[in-house]
Amino acid sequence: MTSLQQLKKLLIVTFAWTMAMSLYVSFRYSQSLTLPQWAVGQSDLYTLTIIMGVIFGCLHWLSNLISEVTFIRRMPYVFIVLFKGIFLLIGATFIAYLSQMLTMWALSNHVLSLRQMLTMQIIYSPSFQGLIVYLVFVRIGIAFIEQMVLLVGRRVLLNIGLGHYHRPCYENRIFLFVDMTASTAHAESLGDYRFSRLIQDSFEVLSSVAAKHDAEIYRYMGDAAIISWPLEDGLEDQRCLRLYFDFIQQLNWHRRSFESHYGFVPRFKAAAHCGQVVVAVVGVNKQEISYFSDVLNTLARLQDQCGPLGQKMLISGDLEKQIEKTQDLHIEELGPIMLKGKKNPIEVFGVSSN
Numbered sequence: 001m002t003s004l005q006q007l008k009k010l011l012i013v014t015f016a017w018t019m020a021m022s023l024y025v026s027f028r029y030s031q032s033l034t035l036p037q038w039a040v041g042q043s044d045l046y047t048l049t050i051i052m053g054v055i056f057g058c059l060h061w062l063s064n065l066i067s068e069v070t071f072i073r074r075m076p077y078v079f080i081v082l083f084k085g086i087f088l089l090i091g092a093t094f095i096a097y098l099s100q101m102l103t104m105w106a107l108s109n110h111v112l113s114l115r116q117m118l119t120m121q122i123i124y125s126p127s128f129q130g131l132i133v134y135l136v137f138v139r140i141g142i143a144f145i146e147q148m149v150l151l152v153g154r155r156v157l158l159n160i161g162l163g164h165y166h167r168p169c170y171e172n173r174i175f176l177f178v179d180m181t182a183s184t185a186h187a188e189s190l191g192d193y194r195f196s197r198l199i200q201d202s203f204e205v206l207s208s209v210a211a212k213h214d215a216e217i218y219r220y221m222g223d224a225a226i227i228s229w230p231l232e233d234g235l236e237d238q239r240c241l242r243l244y245f246d247f248i249q250q251l252n253w254h255r256r257s258f259e260s261h262y263g264f265v266p267r268f269k270a271a272a273h274c275g276q277v278v279v280a281v282v283g284v285n286k287q288e289i290s291y292f293s294d295v296l297n298t299l300a301r302l303q304d305q306c307g308p309l310g311q312k313m314l315i316s317g318d319l320e321k322q323i324e325k326t327q328d329l330h331i332e333e334l335g336p337i338m339l340k341g342k343k344n345p346i347e348v349f350g351v352s353s354n
Contacts, residue, residue: 067084172230314351
């Protein structure tokens with residue numbers, strides 16, 4: 001994941017924690033007519049809110065970063081939440097020490113008091129215990145939102161929250177179908193367990209590349225994945241094409257790891273198509289976002305032609321007309337192709353990286 005993406009994540013969680021801490025400080029001191037001893041005016045409470053928000057936001061971001069880049073990401077989700085909670089406990093203790101130091105700084109015996117803070121004046125303090133309980137609820141709430149973003153994507157989650165998809169609605173979208181080549185042979189040679197680990201490792205790379213190109217992974221289907229953008233976002237900087245070639249490049253950069261574990265680097269083929277789809281929430285006990293359109297059927301049929309046409313990536317004529325041409329990506333016209341189940345042929349183009 002790029003530095004810019006990590007910076008955005010840091011800013012978002014810092015803002016979220018600052019808002020949460022502002023609510024805590026407001027509630028904590030709204031019941032009291034007097035300010036804490038260390039506070040000269042209301043501005044000091046605002047300063048405390050910002051400090052707490054920045055500290056907890058940074059600890060939250062750091063715990064997420066460590067979980068993403070280490071073996072912890074493969075641990076049970078409950079363990080991951082507990083691991084991240086330790087960071088917040090450290091932060092809460094630091095805040096408590098800082099607040100207590102400010103309160104007792106004028107006392108001549110402040111050195112002795114600092115030594116006693118952790119046991120009597122911090123851990124057994126009702127305000128500290130209340131802060132810990134509040135942190136637990138905030139952390140669980142933010143973790144739930146983060147998990148929902150991973151499941152459905154940021155834009156889709158926002159639209160669900162606003163109720164846009166509870167009634168079917170039309171959208172113009174681009175879809176990219178990525179599928180592993182020779183997957184049946186790989187499954188037979190590796191066995192089910194090792195093949196499933198291969199899929200995990202491959203799609204872990206794909207997820208990172210998708211985040212870089214601001215894409216939403218709509219669905220995983222065994223050894224294949226469907227990726228989607230709103231039309232304008234997918235066309236920007238040729239994201240709908242560059243994602244595939246960046247994915248292949250990332251797999252090659254991880255060549256040593258793949259070859260040591262599986263004996264080869266997996267290869268993928270892809271197809272891209274665009275058009276109008278109907279988006280709706282389906283299901284009752286288990287809900288999901290679904291796209292309804294002939295666009296997805298055409299996409300699947302188009303991807304099946306990669307092998308017969310000897311191409312790694314194919315795009316439809318509808319998409320080719322809207323893509324801005326650049327010199328580093330070569331788009332070759334392959335003529336009209338009759339796809340399975342279609343009455344009329346469609347224009348097909350091959351895409352390669354120069």
